[in-house]
Each structure stands twice: as structure tokens, then as C-alpha cells.
Amino acid sequence: xxxxxxxxxxxxxxxxxxxxxxxxxxxxxxxxxxxxxxxxxxxxxxxxxxxxxxxxxxxxxxxx
Numbered sequence: 467x468x469x470x471x472x473x474x475x476x477x478x479x480x481x482x483x484x485x486x487x488x489x490x491x492x493x494x495x496x497x498x499x500x501x502x503x504x505x506x507x508x509x510x511x512x513x514x515x516x517x518x519x520x521x522x523x524x525x526x527x528x529x530x
Contacts, residue, residue: 483512
């Protein structure tokens with residue numbers, strides 16, 4: 467990992483999981499292989515959270 471990414475990664479790990487933004491969570495998920503076992507357990511709640519499904523819109527404008 468380059469220095470800039472490492473600094474950002476470390477700044478994310480300094481925060482509580484519930485305080486992370488969507489971008490930070492995405493960054494962390496993409497680099498989960500860098501997490502230690504204890505960090506994986508601590509951040510598991512955001513790592514395993516799946517993004518919300520998008521709703522399908524019918525041609526008449528109603529969702530199904």
C-alpha cells in the first residue's frame with residue numbers, strides 16, 4: 467500500500483465503526499486483507515453490511 471493510502475487507512479482505523487462514512491467503509495472493505503484479526507472483528511459490523519438494494523421502478527412510476 468502506498469504511503470497516502472496507508473495514512474488514510476490508519477485514519478479510518480482510528481475511528482469507531484459507527485462513525486465511518488460510506489466512502490471510508492468502501493475503502494476499508496477493499497483493503498480488508500490488510501486488517502489484523504482483531505481489527506476484522508472490531509469492524510465486522512461495517513465490513514459485512516451490504517448496501518441497500520435499489521428498487522425497480524415500473525413504467526407507471528410505482529415501485530414493485
